[in-house]
Amino acid sequence: MPQKLRRIFLETGHDMGKIVSNASSVRGRKYPSKFSSSHIAFARTRLLLYTTVMEFDLGQFSELKDKDVSRMGLMILEGRIVIEKAIAGDIEILGLIRSEGSDEDWLATREVKFPVKRVDHAEICRIAGFHFHHGSIAIAKRPELKPFAANEGGPRRPGAHEDSYLCLWNVTDPSNVGALIRSAAGLGAAGVLLGPGCADPYYRKALRASMGNALSLPLHASDAAALSSLARDGFDLAAATLSPAALPLSEYAPKRPFILVVGNEGYGLPADIVDICRGEVYIPMTPGIDSLNVVVAGGICMYELFGNRAKGFRRP
Secondary structure (H helix, E strand, O other): OOHHHHHHHHHOOOOOOOOOOOOOEEOOEEOOOOOOHHHHHHHHHHHHHHHHHOOOOHHHHOOHHHOOOOOOOEEEEEOHHHHHHHHHOOOOEEEEEEEOOOOOHHHHOOOOOOOEEEEOHHHHHHHHOOOOOOOEEEEEEOOOOEEOOOOOOOOOOOOOOOOEEEEEOOOOOHHHHHHHHHHHHHOOOOEEEEOOOOOOOOOHHHHHHOOOHHHOOOEEEOOHHHHHHHHHOOOEEEEEOOOOOOEEHHHOOOOOOEEEEEOEOOOEOOHHHHHHOOEEEEOOOOOOOOOOOHHHHHHHHHHHHOOHHHHOOOOO
16 A cells, blocks of 8 residues: 555545545544545545455454464564554464554554454453553464574575574563563574573564564474484584583683573472583672573673674664
């Protein structure tokens, strides 16, 4: 849809799938004077074409809390930031509902290729089956989580250290997985490897905690055999542990390409995974405190070992 038509569509409060018959106003709001009657008429014609080919099934949002959407090949996107990341990443969105009175301006700059419907906020919560705080919620097709290939090509993510990766092992909490992905994106990781036992990175809570970065940062499936293969191929792996053999972060000199391996917050890393790694690292702390939250610890380790201190990132 052309930019001018999208602005008419959003600024007048139209929804896809809904034709407004009143040519002069929508819910008491006048059409902006900058739009001529011909623009409005043409927008209505385009809107009619959209409603003809883009049927909106509100039932697809029914009882989302109780559905295993991953088995359906889908994921739930909550809030503007996550949805914008999905659009920017060319994720196929099947439909979007937004609360009455929610901010619509962010959609005006996007090429909307999916049906949109405005619904009362309480009704959204009732349909979805969970309390929803954000202005918009969408359903999209989930990306495929593929194994990591050491020689894979593709465009380099802006600002990333192309030779530094984070590997998560048995990190079971979706919010922790999402927050670690967000931290990895912010601290320059080229990608994240997800080992056995990790929470689904495309679960709605993980997506929300990642601020949508799970849809822009390359994610890969991994296992012990894959890590062993990467170690043989020249990757330097360091395990975050509390072992007496671990070195303080400042004393470990990563070789490139480099993978930081972080384990379960309660149980740490299995011995066989630690054995694959060239070395072990720990964060020196105040006496009497044995560990940090896995998200905090992972962030500190990435900042130190990914070269951020030496390269000097700019302020956000």
